[in-house]
Amino acid sequence: MQLWVGLGNPGPKYAMHRHNVGFMAADVIAEIHDFPPPVKKFQGWLQDGRIGSTRILLLKPGTFMNESGRSVRAALDFYKLAATDVTVFYDELDLAPMKVKVKRGGGAAGHNGIRSMIQHIGDDFRRIRIGIGHPGHKDRVTGHVLGNYHKSEMEPLADLLGAIAAEAEWLAKGDDVRFQSDLALRLQG
Structure with missing residues (x-):
């Protein structure tokens, strides 16, 4: 059994914010893999399903980003x-738009949701x-992160x-390299 967490802020006004891409990823995973509807649990929304033969608990914390770790704990x-059973999907300012990288462990790099996760469960989880993308200047970061995706x-x-x-x-099987490789190939074609 694994716990997969999509980070974001609850509520319709945040739904299309870049900061909510973790929630978006969780929603699409649940839809593609026919997870049942979410139930309110652990200060968030939990879906219990399978990807391949692996049981996946898919959690979207309802605590707002800065307190996500409480829900996960x-x-x-x-x-x-x-913590080693956790995979978290979240927005990364220091990666180009629409790029994905997998890593385990490390610091928060200024991400408050990850900071909360580290405070509550330690840092040994898959990310x-x-x-x-970065907007170019630190004064524009908040507006960028908390801004909606553009139509384009x-x-x-x-x-x-x-x-x-x-x-x-591939993530469910623990093959991060194959996940990244096949993801890149899928996005090229």
Whole structure:
């Protein structure tokens, strides 16, 4: 069993913010892999399904980004899972838009959701970093991160999220290299 977490802020006004791409990824994964509707649990929304033969608990914390770790900690404790069983999908300012990188461990790099996760569960979890690009100057970061995707970004975003969901079985199997490789190939074609 694995716990996959999509980071974002709850509520319709945040739905299309770049900061909510983790929520978006979780939603598309759930849709593509026929997860049942979410239930309110662990201060968030939980879906319990399978990707391939692996049971995946898909959690969208409802605590707002800065407190995401509380929701994740509650789920880990309930299911008796470790941080190593967690995969988190989130926006990455320091990656080009629509690029994806997988890593395990490390610091928060200024991301408050990741900072909260580290505070509550430690840093030994897998991260699916979804690039949103840097706006160029630090004074523009907040507006960029908390801004909606532009219309011109919607089709590439849908393609990216669909590709992440389509290749998610490699993540479930623990093959991060194959996930990244097949994701890149899918997005080229």
